[in-house]
Amino acid sequence: MVLGVGLYNKGDKTMMENQKKKLKRTVSLVRILAKYGFGELLNYTNNQVEGEISSLSIYERIRMALEELGPTYVKFGQAFSSREDLLPMEMILELRKLQDNVEVKIMDIPALLKSDLDIDPEEFFAQIDPEPFASASIAQVYRATLKNGQKVILKIKRPGIREVVASDMLIMKDIAKLLVSYSEVFRRINLVEVLEAFEKSIVQELSFLNELANINRFSRNFKGNTSIYLPGVYPELSNDNILCMEFLDGVKISDKDALLAMGLDPAAIAGKGLDLYLVQVLEHGFFHADPHPGNLMVLKTGQIAFIDFGSMGSLTPIEKEMLEDFVSYFMAQDAKRLIAMLKKMAIRFNVTDEDLLERDIHGFFDLLDGASLEEMDIKEVLGKFSGILNNNEILMPDHLYLLVRGIVLIEGIGRALVPDLNIIESLRPYILKIAFRKLSPEELKKSGLKLLRTLTEAMKTMPDELQSVVSKLNAGELKIRQEIQGLPTLKKTMNRGMNRMVMAIMMCGMLISSAILILADKPPKFSGIPVLALLGFLISIVLGLGILISSRSKN
Template structure:
């Protein structure tokens, strides 16, 4: 009997809640198709007249968004992750999910107080000299309160909702259960790889709700911009941080969103300077450090005095390894230079496009894509990268781009949009070009060889230890004649059959020729039993030769191999 592990069984009560919400937003046929209609309350088991295709009409994106909002924290976060993957779900769903609203009301101060005291192991009055009971902001994951430490430092304290981690894990189990059912029972949806999306989401959200990870991200981010007076990162107070409580420096500043929406605030700051500093910082994060803020919406970026840009909320971060950064920089340069051949070659080198693809057709498709952005000047690098990962080009050639590539396109697009709203003359390409060229030149530097040797020193050392021994063993086996070579043939069965058939025909032809020659010689002897004056054996030889010859001709005609 197949017993499902306890931690992989969906919570039936929560599953029923999810199915009820799906039914309310007209996804009844999907429920029926995956065999879960009987899980609905009896009163909800109405007849689903429509088909799955009919339910996926023009309103499906909006209805899906409303489903996620009704289901709460985990599903809202799922929608936010999916909104970064237009390559999988399409532009329409991706854009709709960017509208997801987190309208969760704040929880009571007594819960906040109890949570902090439990996490920090001390009464709240011993940790803070004052603590505002009213939250500055609230969301489904947690809420933020302003407080003062005993030394007078103003801090923002982020407190996670109680039992959030348990709820998230419970919902992920149900998501995986539903994704596997859909993947098995609705074949046309297998292309979206829903189980894979759930796995990716699980990794993302478990990091995001771990405030200890967010604190480490913030400190690493601060190190990147150490000494850069144009960028500021809040201080993290480690002694007052746990996986459920985060205490950081309180920032007195103005949100970039407020500056964009309020002309009066815009006059107090220099939009051109803010746009340039924000974009430079992002390209530095991406191309130089490979560690970037993956949620740069205008509410997460503040502006301080003297147009200093300050980043907040480090729960969602992107990572790019050295090799991918160098490849990306080269791709940027090909895009900037409108080098279609170079773009295609680079996409092949990066493993994004297969060499077996119709490269001639792909060339014209990329030319059409690039022509949309080339007027007087190229300014929208992020949109080109994003469109490259979401356009019909990728669907046509069945290409799935790496998650980091698509996420990066979205992030750069958001940065460029903010830059253009702050400064109408903003040009992201001109900002990214020097950094991309610098990275490519670094790759060509002779010192890179020394870095490569240093980075792979232990591998070289292991190879040098193993190599003599392996060569010695191989030579000994050669001398003893004990080298075994295993060969595997593929698709040779048909060839083998044809060779057998041909050899049989040749053998038969030789037998017929021998019979004819032998019979001819016997016919000339006039000895033995005679029939009509001809030797009996000679006549028999000719008859057998004729029968075999006819059979051979029929065989050749049958297999069309004349």
């Protein structure tokens, strides 16, 4: 079969380009892996480690190989640096040393602004530093001053970085599939799913328009909160490759000496930072996914500023509600409800023995009870709990792993400032707040209306189903075969069940009615609450007690 020149379609061309990228990066990958003694992974024959490298441990060689392979591999290693539940501690310690090993790229910033933003830089900027004051794998950051005297920073994406990441991801996916197909270990740590979550995260980081949208959403969430400083952004001077935002003059939140020199209390700053993060997670459902000390600054006013919004975690309303329930059951040490919630939240739940899982969780709670607040380390706590999930092949959504990493980082910052800080105790006020909100008239009304909608939908379909049964009965087409053992016991059980259902529906109706009466605020009242509403709540309590007593009764 002969193919003429020019007959390739756009899809073929893209495929060929991807293959060329993979081939180019694969050559580099083989060379670097062989250099550090990992050539056998790719059946590479020249696998001799020479010189000083031969005296290094395997974990040191892994870290150095990742650094030389470039930004994608460095970030992937950094993503695993908090997964003590999956990797040995020696490797974790090496992964935490990972740094972006990149050279400063010489760029003509005015020319780049002119071509990318279609503006004359001299009309907007009084001055732009030619040298970056910060340089990382994805971008370089420059100081600048606007015409009005406002100091800003320009975050400029490195040329060609998107193509490098894309080719790296193609190779990493192939390697992941190979490892999973040959090794149970990699299957159990869900390597393919972890890589998919990582790809999603790094693609978001590569888009500065996405970061700009994150900053705006974050600012809306914290509008009016005086504990946090929200940096200004300049959309007219930004696009997908350039981000212009306000320059912040502050110190790292972990710099205790600098905080004291500014006259600030490190303990108060630690508590404020922890509270701001818990608000992001439990109230906003939109949280910073990488809150390491370099991304949290403290200003002279004592306000805390979060920076670098490329990687954010986001929860839907349903996910946020499930997380609230999960944390509540965790704090209450309610293993059964915790397992039920894990089933709802998990992407994969392959538990073969739920009784064993429940015993593991109770054992975990016993460990918590036996440790003092000073001894309790949230990183260790979350690591052990993640270990239970992995041993039982429970795969959680990627946003939960981002959240775990964020909480570990925040607690690490807090403990650097206040050694006896305990995040678990800090959670208790939020759990109480969630509990009170769920019992509020507005929330009860919402829950009751949801239940009524469910019952209404069921009642709508019931007549049609009954009509179908009657039609078949009249036509003599309905046949029933049954064999029931212990019929009297079954009748009693069904009668009790029906009675409880009727009482439960009446209780829900009384709760909804009472909530509506409270919102209507009609007299007569007792202690500021409508008497009829109080009467409704009282009847609901009586009905609830009746259901509870009935369920506990053997007869």
